[in-house]
Amino acid sequence: MSAPAEVSVRDEVRAWLNDHWDPNAGLVEWRTKLVESGWGAPDWPPEWHGRGLSAELTRVVEQEFARIGAVGVATGGIRLLAAATLLEHGSAAQKRQFLRRILTGEDVWCQLFSEPGSGSDLAGALTRAEFDGECWTINGQKVWTTSAHHADWGLLLARTDWDAPKHEGLSYFVIDMRQPGVEVQPLKQMNGYASFNQVFFSDAEVQAEHLVGKLGQGWSVAMTTLAHERRRADGLRSGRADVEDAAPREGTIYDEEAQESATALAPYKWYPQRAGRVDLTLPRALASGRIRNPAVRQELARLLILANSAEWTARRARAAQQQGQPQGPEGSLGKLAASHVARLASRVHTMIAGADALLAGEDGPENGLIAEILLSVPAVSIAGGTDEIQRNIIAERVLGMPKEPRFDRGPFRDVAQNRSPG
Amino acid sequence: MPDVQFHFTEEQRQFRDVLRRFMAAVSPTTEVRRLMDDERGFDPAVWRRMADELGLAGLMVPERYGGSGFGLVEVGLAMEEMGRVLLCAPYLASGVLAANALCRIGSEAQKQRWLPGIASGETLAALAFAEPGGEPGVESIAMQAVALDGGYSLTGCKDYVVDGCNADLLLVAARTGAEGGLAGLSLFAVAGEAPGVSRRRLQALDPTRQLARLDFDGAPGELLGELGGAGPGLAQTLDVGAIALANEMAGGAQRLLEDTLEYIKLRMQFGRAVASFQAIKHRCAELLLQVELMKSAAYHAAQVADAHPEELAYEASLSKAAASEAYLHAATEAIQLHGGIGFTWDQDTQLWYKRAKSSEVLLGDPAWHRERMIQVLEQREFGSASAGAAA
Ligand SMILES: Cc1cc2nc3c(=O)[nH]c(=O)nc-3n(C[C@H](O)[C@H](O)[C@H](O)COP(=O)(O)OP(=O)(O)OC[C@H]3O[C@@H](n4cnc5c(N)ncnc54)[C@H](O)[C@@H]3O)c2cc1C
Numbered sequence: 140m141s142a143p144a145e146v147s148v149r150d151e152v153r154a155w156l157n158d159h160w161d162p163n164a165g166l167v168e169w170r171t172k173l174v175e176s177g178w179g180a181p182d183w184p185p186e187w188h189g190r191g192l193s194a195e196l197t198r199v200v201e202q203e204f205a206r207i208g209a210v211g212v213a214t215g216g217i218r219l220l221a222a223a224t225l226l227e228h229g230s231a232a233q234k235r236q237f238l239r240r241i242l243t244g245e246d247v248w249c250q251l252f253s254e255p256g257s258g259s260d261l262a263g264a265l266t267r268a269e270f271d272g273e274c275w276t277i278n279g280q281k282v283w284t285t286s287a288h289h290a291d292w293g294l295l296l297a298r299t300d301w302d303a304p305k306h307e308g309l310s311y312f313v314i315d316m317r318q319p320g321v322e323v324q325p326l327k328q329m330n331g332y333a334s335f336n337q338v339f340f341s342d343a344e345v346q347a348e349h350l351v352g353k354l355g356q357g358w359s360v361a362m363t364t365l366a367h368e369r370r371r372a373d374g375l376r377s378g379r380a381d382v383e384d385a386a387p388r389e390g391t392i393y394d395e396e397a398q399e400s401a402t403a404l405a406p407y408k409w410y411p412q413r414a415g416r417v418d419l420t421l422p423r424a425l426a427s428g429r430i431r432n433p434a435v436r437q438e439l440a441r442l443l444i445l446a447n448s449a450e451w452t453a454r455r456a457r458a459a460q461q462q463g464q465p466q467g468p469e470g471s472l473g474k475l476a477a478s479h480v481a482r483l484a485s486r487v488h489t490m491i492a493g494a495d496a497l498l499a500g501e502d503g504p505e506n507g508l509i510a511e512i513l514l515s516v517p518a519v520s521i522a523g524g525t526d527e528i529q530r531n532i533i534a535e536r537v538l539g540m541p542k543e544p545r546f547d548r549g550p551f552r553d554v555a556q557n558r559s560p561g
Numbered sequence: 562m563p564d565v566q567f568h569f570t571e572e573q574r575q576f577r578d579v580l581r582r583f584m585a586a587v588s589p590t591t592e593v594r595r596l597m598d599d600e601r602g603f604d605p606a607v608w609r610r611m612a613d614e615l616g617l618a619g620l621m622v623p624e625r626y627g628g629s630g631f632g633l634v635e636v637g638l639a640m641e642e643m644g645r646v647l648l649c650a651p652y653l654a655s656g657v658l659a660a661n662a663l664c665r666i667g668s669e670a671q672k673q674r675w676l677p678g679i680a681s682g683e684t685l686a687a688l689a690f691a692e693p694g695g696e697p698g699v700e701s702i703a704m705q706a707v708a709l710d711g712g713y714s715l716t717g718c719k720d721y722v723v724d725g726c727n728a729d730l731l732l733v734a735a736r737t738g739a740e741g742g743l744a745g746l747s748l749f750a751v752a753g754e755a756p757g758v759s760r761r762r763l764q765a766l767d768p769t770r771q772l773a774r775l776d777f778d779g780a781p782g783e784l785l786g787e788l789g790g791a792g793p794g795l796a797q798t799l800d801v802g803a804i805a806l807a808n809e810m811a812g813g814a815q816r817l818l819e820d821t822l823e824y825i826k827l828r829m830q831f832g833r834a835v836a837s838f839q840a841i842k843h844r845c846a847e848l849l850l851q852v853e854l855m856k857s858a859a860y861h862a863a864q865v866a867d868a869h870p871e872e873l874a875y876e877a878s879l880s881k882a883a884a885s886e887a888y889l890h891a892a893t894e895a896i897q898l899h900g901g902i903g904f905t906w907d908q909d910t911q912l913w914y915k916r917a918k919s920s921e922v923l924l925g926d927p928a929w930h931r932e933r934m935i936q937v938l939e940q941r942e943f944g945s946a947s948a949g950a951a952a
Contacts, residue, residue, distance in 0.1 A: 425942055430935065440931030444858065444883045451567065451857035458567035475850055533849060534842035538822055541837035 148196050152178055152203045160209045162390020166399065169392060170212050170243040179212035179242050187226065187238055194461045208386030210396055213244030215404065216286050221248040221294055223367045224311075228352040228360045233313065237292070244399065249290035249316065251281040251338060252361065256557035258283070259528050261296065261365075262306045262358055263547070263556065266340065268297035275312065275345040277320070280337065283522075287323045287336040288406075290316045295345070296361050299354060301552045308551050309357035313349040320344060325406075330514040334406040366470060368523045373453040373473025412508065413515040414477065415484025417446045419505070420491065429491045442480075442487045449476035471529040472537070478520040485516040565864045573638060580642040583615060588646040590909045596649040597768040601727055603649045611650065612682025618656050619680025623664070626676035633801060637808035637863035644812030647912055649769050651685050654724035657805045658798060659686030662732050665794035666748045666786040675730060675750070687728035689719035689775055690795060697925035698933075699734060699795045700742045706735040706749060706782060713737075713749055713784055715757075715777040723923075725773025726762045728753050733775075733782060734795055743792030749782030756780065767919035769912065797870075800877035803924045804866055807859040807877075807884035810920050814852045814884075814891040817913050818845070821895045828900075841898065848894050855880075855887035875937045878930035885920065885927040892917035 159172055173179030174188045182197040183189025192200070204211055218241045225233055240246040257263035266279025277297060287293065293314045300308035314321070320343030325333040352360040424430040424439055453473045489496045492504050499510035520526040534540040547554045569577070587607045596602055612618035621636050622628025629635075636657060643652060660679050663672060663686070678684030690699055704717030715735055725731070731751040738745030751758060757780035763772040785791065822845065825836040835841055862880035865872045892914040896903035903910050921927065936946035 421938060425939070430939065433932075436935045437928060437931050440882065440934045443934065444879050444931070445854070447861075447879060448854035448858045448883055451861045452853050454567040455853075455857055455860070462568060472850055472853060475846070476854065479850075527843070530843040530846035531839070533846035538842075538845055538849060540822070540826065540842050540845065541834055543839065544837075 144196060145199050148192065148199050149203060152200050156203060156207060156209055160207060162208075162388075162392050164392055166210070166392055166395040167243050167245060169210060171239075173212050174239050174242050183222075183226065183238075187234055188242060194457070206386065208388050210392055212242040215244075215400070216247060217250050217294075217368075218244075218246075218248050220250065220364050220367050220371075221292070224294065224360060224364045225313075225351065227363050228311070230348070230351075232348055233351065237313070246291040247286060247289050249284050249286040249293045250364065251284055251287070251293045251295040251314065252364075253283045254280060255282050259525055261361065262309060263554070264296050264298055264309060265556070266295070266297045267301075268295075268299050268310060268312065268345065270299075270347070274347060275350070277312075277314065277340040277343040277345060280339050282337045283326070283335045284323075284338050285335045285522075287316065287338050288325050288333075292316060293321075293338075294351075294364060296357055298551070299357075302550045303355065304549060305547050305551045305554060306358045307355055309361070310354050311351040311357035311360040312345045313351060314343065314345050318343060329517070330409050330412075330511060332406050332409050334409075365524065369470035369474045369529070372477055372519075372523050373449075373456065373470065409511055409515045412512045413481065413518045415481035415516055415519075416488070416508075416512050417442060417480065417484050419508075419512075420484060420487050423488075423505075424491050427491060429493065432490075435487070435490050438483075438487050438490055442483045445476075445483055446480045449473070449480050452476060471524075471532045474523065475526055475529045475533070478526050481516045481519045485513055488512050565861065565868055567860075569634075569638070573634065576635065577638050577642060580615070580639060581645070583611075584642050584646040584648055588643075588648045590647070590912060593647045593649060593769055593912060600762075602724075602768075602771040603651060603727070608650055608682055611652070617652060618682035619660070619676075620656060621664075622656075622660050622676050622680040626672055626680060628660075628676065628680040632867035633804055633863040634860075634867060636805050637859060640805045640809035641812035641815075641859075644809035644916075645816045647769050647813070647916055651687070651724040651727050651771070653802065653805060653809070654687045654728070654771075655679055655682075655685050658688040658723070658802045659728075659730070659732050661798040661801050662688050662748060662795065663785070665797055666791045668786055671750070671783075671785055679730075684730055685724065685728050686730040686732060687722055687724045687773075688732045688734075688798065689722045689725060690734040690799070691719065691721045693718055693720045693774075695721055695922075697929045699746060699792065699799065702734050702736060702746060704733075704735040704777075706733075706737050706747060708737075709781075713747075713782045715749060715751065715780045715782045717777055719775040719777070721763075721923075722773045722775055724771045725775050726760050727771060731758070731775065732785070733777070734791060735782075738789050740789075743796060745789045746792040746795060747787075747789055748785040748791040748795065750785055751777070751780055751782045765919065767915040769916055770919055770923075797873060799924060800873045801866060803877040803881040803930075804859065804862040806920060806924055807855070807880040808863060810884040810888040810917070811852070811856045811859045813913050813916055813920075814855060814888045817891045817895040817910065817917075818848055818852055820910065821845070821848075821898050825898055835898070844894060844898070848891060851887045851890055855883045858883040875934060878925070878933045878937070881925060882927040882930035882934070885930075888917040889921050 155176060155178060170179060177185065177188060177190040178200060180188050181190045181192040181200045182194060185191045222238060222241045225237055252261050254264055254266060256265055266277065266281065268275045268277050293316050295312040295314045296309055297312060298308050299310040320341050322339040323336050325336050327333050420439055420442060424435060429435050456473060488509050492509050495504045500507045503510040531543065535542050596604060616629045617639055619628030620631050620639060624630040663675055675684065679686050690702060692703060706713045706715045715733060719733060731753055733749045733751050734746055735749060736745050737747040757778045759776045761774045763774055765772045825841060826834055828835045858880040862876040865876045895910045896914055899908065899910055902908050939946045
């Protein structure tokens, strides 16, 4: 009962994979082929490494990749946020320079938005960018910057006009992270990992052609990045990965892929745990016999209701989008739901662990994994915009409730600010 | 087998539009309040139009018995729109519970005899399963039926029977064997006016839903389907009912959210709209999330019931537990955000509060459904539920 478009896409990608897929190819070599053919990012526009396919047909392509275990383009980190932002606001030269290497995995990206004085209030950025006629000079500090320690490029929000009102004095740049004026210091998190950093700019340079969008319009470019970030926080596995691999994985390309994630992803090992690991609750409750405790049964059922409802809500939002409704602030609903799920999962894990919840590391349940859940969940309701900010967005943009009173109008230099630290 | 969809089709959306216009026209709260004091509790003229113009009475009845043959997705849509306006009508009782029980349990001849009347709205039927005490589910049914003169004789009490006083046809669940649980349960057709049946309309906490106590004293009943074979069909019927009810509840909760927002955007305190306070905005954002989550569960359950009937019990319990908590939360928030006027009789919020409260308990309270979810999961894992479980 498949639509003709689906059949022909399936046949086409199948034939292409049949001719080209080689489990012993080099990882970058293979991804380069994907980029050139448009099968690596089929939902991207045809002029930029894609085929302009709908989300539905893109899924067909993903299924075909999964069926034979073909490796896809790189998707980790914030590279796809960078790509989405550049696809929407970047110049042709920027797209030419960056998009390909985003997909091949050759470049790592980070998002330089939050500062010590402005996190929720991103538009309060104090990092300054000054133009000398040829090149931008950057001075200031960013913080909580995930991946900065191994990033090649950064998405930078900086102030270019101090006399304009707050949101109108910002510009958006791509900055080369591998230069002397950029100093990165990893920050240890409460769960012991260090996936985020602080970043100091002292006369760092940005080429004139790396301004994204127009001068002074950095805020609207940043909103594109954030909207994609919130949507991705809806608890569904990210786009390209949500089809299970069916085929055996034998070949050197898999070793290379595994190596890539082992070295690059070590600081991010806790990521699955921050969402609460709902998948572990029922098996652990069954295996430990805690399932017989009536309180555990009730809370576990509550969690399954919440987690399933959240997933289905996210799927409804995606389905609506596939039917042509534009991406709206619904992403905030999914993000808020994900926070609730993570918190409740953390509670249920504690109930199941009993006294073992006192222990971590090798002494802790599941070799420390449960402790890692309990200590990672608090990130979800902060990273990517706090729950409070999501509630503001939902109330104002979905429910049409009045906006918060503003105390930050007029020229930015007159707006009350945090004192610089130290 | 059809796949689970996460959106409604164009036809389903149009169906919803038609229903919404109809419901808004026939069930303003002035009408709801009038029917709360009415002896039957519904307007037969409106019921007639629902059946004739919209085919609602037989929405779920197969076409060969005079119905429209739709699945639970369409029933869910209809229930959602009815719940939005607190429609007072015997739809859940006759069109969902009784029609389903007959379809699942009755013999071919019995279906041919009764379903067309139910589908046309001519016959009002009600399903009598619960007994005093109201233990959810059908496992604990104790009432006995005994064979007599080629038929059966029923004696005992059925309680909380939705639209029990309005029904021409009562479908009564009773035991015909010594076994417990789902085994040994049979379903009987008893005429509403049969000798040995006395019916009393109960004072309901939610006067928009009609509840009755039925006393049977040697009332004559006709066995439906196989002797002792009604258990599984009854359980499935209650699951379908719970999913339909969860959709009705989603409609009510959505309406509460909308009405509350409208009020607090206009209500001024401290020189600004109440809706402008962040404490209020954040509660409304959370409320929207809860309502969306309950809708997702209710829609999903309806889809799954049609596509994967083996998941019916789990999905029914999941959606009903979700709906129970969310609807009551919405109603509680709605009253709170209205302030003093929310506690008055004349303000309409209280009508939905009562519907939310009664729906929370009807067809199983949330704790019972959560427990049942875990039992289903244990059954999948071990083939039986754990011993110390029953709460
Ligand atoms: C694991 C992790 C990874 C991160 N990665 C990155 C990254 O890669 N790049 C990056 O730029 N940033 C990153 N962040 C930063 C993150 O986006 C900010 O921490 C977050 O937006 C909150 O800002 P803040 O820390 O300054 O807190 P604040 O804004 O100071 O907030 C403090 C408290 O006040 C509340 N609050 C603030 N404003 C309001 C309001 N208007 N109404 C009601 N309550 C309010 C907040 O909700 C919070 O509870 C990351 C954070 C974490 C935890």
